[in-house]
Amino acid sequence: MKTVDIVERIEGEAKLVCQWNKEKISDVKIQFLNFRGFEFILKDKPALDALVYTPRICGICGQAHLKATVEALENIYKNHNEELILTKKAKLLREIGLNIEIIDSHIKWFYMFIMPDIVKFSQNNLAEYTPLKGKKWLEASMIASETIKSLALIGGQWPHTSYMIPGGVMSDPTLLDLISMQNYMDQAIIFFENSLVGIKLDNYLDFKKSEDLYKVKGDLKDFITISFENEFEKIGKSYNRHLVLGDSLSFEKGKINRKLTKNISYENIEELTLNSFDIDKSKISKEAYTWSKTALYSNNFYETGPLSRAIVQNRDFVNDIHRKYKDSMFTRILARMDELGFLLFKTKELIKQIDINEDSFIKPKVSLSDFKYGFGQSAVEACRGSLYHDIEIENGIISKYDVITPTVWNLGPGIEDKLSTSQKAIIGTDSLAKAKLILRSFDVCSVCTTH
Amino acid sequence: MVDSQEMVKKVFTTNSARINTNKGDAYYNSLFEKAKSRLAALRKQPALKDIDLMEVVESEGVNRRDFMKWASATTATLMLPPMFTPLVAQATELMNRVPVVWIELQDCAGNSEAILRSATPTVDDLLFDVLSLEYHHTLQAASGHQAEHQLEDAIHTFKGKYLLFVEGAIPKAMNGQYGTIGPGGETFEDNLKRLSKDAAAVVAVGTCATFGGIPAAAPNPTGAVGVMDIVKGKPIINIPACPANPANMVGVVLHYVLTGQIPELDSLLRPKFAFGYRIHDNCERRAHFDAGEYVEEWGDDGAKNNWCLYKMGCKGPMTFNNCSIIRYNEGANWPIGVGRGCIGCSEPDFWDKYAYERPMADANIKAPTGGVEKTVDEFGLGLLTATSIGIGVHAVASAVAGKRTVHSEDEE
Ligand code: SF4
Ligand code: SF4
Secondary structure (H helix, E strand, C coil): CCCEEEEEEEEEEEEEEEECCCCCEEEEEECCCCCHHHHHHHHHEEEEHHHHHHHHCCEEEEEEEHHHHHHHHHHHHHHCCCCCCHHHHHHHHHHHHHHHHHHHHHHHHHHHHHHHHHHHCCCCCCCCHHCCCCCHHHHHHHHHHHHHHHHHHHHCCCCCCCCCCCEEECCCHHHEEEEEEHHHHHHHHHHHHHHHCCCCHHHHCCCCCHHHHHHHHHHHHHHHHHHHHHHHHCCCCCCCCCCCCCCCCCCCEEEEECCCEEEHHHHHHHEEEECCCCCCCCCCCCCCCCCEEEEEEEEEECCCCCCHHHHHHHHHHHHHHHHHHHHCHHHHHHHHHHHHHHHHHHHHHHHHCCCCCCCCCCCCCCCCCCCCEEEEEEEEEEECEEEEEEEEECCCCEEEEEEEEEHHHHHHHECCCCCCCHHHHHHCCCCHHHHHHHHHHCCEEEHHCCC | HHHHHHHHHHHHHHHCCCCCCCCCCCHHHHHHHHHHHHHHHHCCCCCCCCCCHHHHHCCCCCCCHHHHHHHHHHHHHCCCCCHHHHHHHHHCCCHHHHEEEEEEEEEHHHHHHHHHHCCCCCCCHHHHHHHHHEEEECCCCCCCCHHHHHHHHHHHHHHCEEEEEEEEECCCCHHHCEEECCCEEEEEEHHHHHHHHHCEEEEEEEHHHHHCCCHHHCCCCCCCEEHCCCCCCCCCECCCCCCCCHHHHHHHHHHHHCCCCCCCCCCCCCCCHHHEEEEEHCCCHHHHCCCCCCCCCCCCHHHEEEEEECCCCCCCHHHHHCCCCCECCCCCCCCHHHHHCCCCCCCCCCHHCCCCCCCCHHHCCCCCCCCCCCCEEECCCHHHHCCCCCCCHHHHHHHHHHCCCCCCCCCC
């Protein structure tokens, strides 16, 4: 038997085509059928224009794209041994901006995309989570709007800001701005404490063991209860291989394939199109069924995202849950919400470190157009996982731009006899509703995937 | 927040900032009567959603007085005389009589994200509690086949009555295969045509839906176009910008509820109340422009003192939009507020013509003469390609005289 279903309430739409055998999913194809062609559009544009284009790849993680672009451009300087000085303040303002975007996204993802489906598995009436009108839905939407204002203070607006530029950032927040940002963070912390976990953030951050799960109150407890009632800790397991490409004050890079390695080389990244449509019709293979490409590291599929980040970074609580429940759907969702708490704390600390007397921008000595040829790469950790940009320029004009988004790592098509991370997680599931939830647990963004 | 409403109202009612949409007392008196009877008729219609706005507003801790302040600021924003304030307040309460269907095509979801954070006393509630959002791809409860049915139901039940909001461009190349939707793989173009057929009006939200946006940037690999290139024989309202300002989306709906008509539009089908003037006309850095004080390089003293960004490529002088007044994220800020210059995101082709740091001198565009009070219709579309005379005597003079090209990185 074959079923075709549409997954909405992600950004964009995905099509889930399942083959069934003895009431279990025996094969699955995840299709993304919307394409815009950013890599073609970026070609032949002045290098700095990428700073306006790439944030518009995605209305949810535009900051991440902006940061990836600016760092790829800066990497071109580095590859020419041209010194480029970045003040600590500039670095902080970039990372804080990105963290706030992740915080905002995690809140919305849990309340808008996860809970409405999870509560369908509960015996209780949890109408408070109903989209567009449930009390909790509205409250989450409100707090997300408030939180993101702290990014607007340094970025000018959200979504789609372009305040970063090679050499630093354009904005120069005042002390008052910084205090307002702290206040917005505090509001989000209060929401985390009162609504999401029902305990103080400090106490939550002290959790070390999976048994601490039982101390969680609040809305996350609803999730935990429903999960254990329905054995969500047993489904959605994949290769349990994890990849973190981005390195920052908040996250560490590394990979886990059986054991943890902190050595990451972009050389090992490979992008394939065997099962992907191509804009050049002559290159479309018979097997093509999606606009997403396939991304591999050292010839293997890896998962990327908050779960991967937590275990590469050795954060105790998630580590212990992961030890017990592996890379299940339950662990994946919980890790994302754990990251919310971690980032709220971390981002407040980072805001404190800003010295307003430092410069925000130091002008590079040479222009990108002074390089006859240049190439650069960058990776940042976006809400959904590792985002990779790869750029080549000739006389300041982009000759190649390649983007690999987190969703491509997690949800791109498998290749030949190898299943992709999400395919492996879904196969063996006994219901479509669960399959969709597993898909959602990766935090799918269709617009990013196909860009 | 309420004080920022006062500020908005002030800016919208001062003469210097306003385009002249005043149509005289006779016109407003008759519109007033018309609106009154329309609201009375709407009130008799069953609510699509059983929600009392004032209860919602009060439960969020906003009192009646603050709400009326909001209504009076919104009246000003819509460029209606103050006597309309009580009617605007009523219209807000009756927003649940107008069904809205929101679809996403070739987009980045940025406008949906933006509307999630629309301004004021609980406009989240205005929108989500009061507005009858019958279908929203990303936000609704239903998904999969259930969502499809819900959509079919909505367009059937509200035939001829619903407002169709469209986010994202429409790819025409390769028979539309760059974008398909639903289990049957309907192309975006067919989907849009089908859903707009029975809509009362189509509202294109964001620069992708209005003018093709970034997907239509050269070489436009997917053949992306905007809604007005596809939908014919229907009122279309364009709310460009990237992302569109939620205040303007709310404004359009309110205007429709209030009058049963779409607001007055310019030649690009943009509501004049929102796109009647340039960013530059109300920019907080305008005094520095007039005084010839410019940022010459990111991070310089001019930047630290919030001087004008014209030489850093600010496209405010040729961009029509009200974000210099309304700002973004509930008034928290706007691009020029952090010193980054306007990129002209509400103009057609901004992505290729106006992009980023390219200063005026290199951008192949020059603002025409004629002061700053002209509207896009007075200039016509020629504005966007005019190459005649530069603006700002100081800026031009120093650009010509100095070796200083505006491109900060090009300088030695
Ligand atoms: S106009 Fe901007 S916000 Fe809208 S869909 Fe396009 S890129 Fe996204
Ligand atoms: S050029 Fe830009 S920064 Fe300067 S006054 Fe005009 S809109 Fe404002």
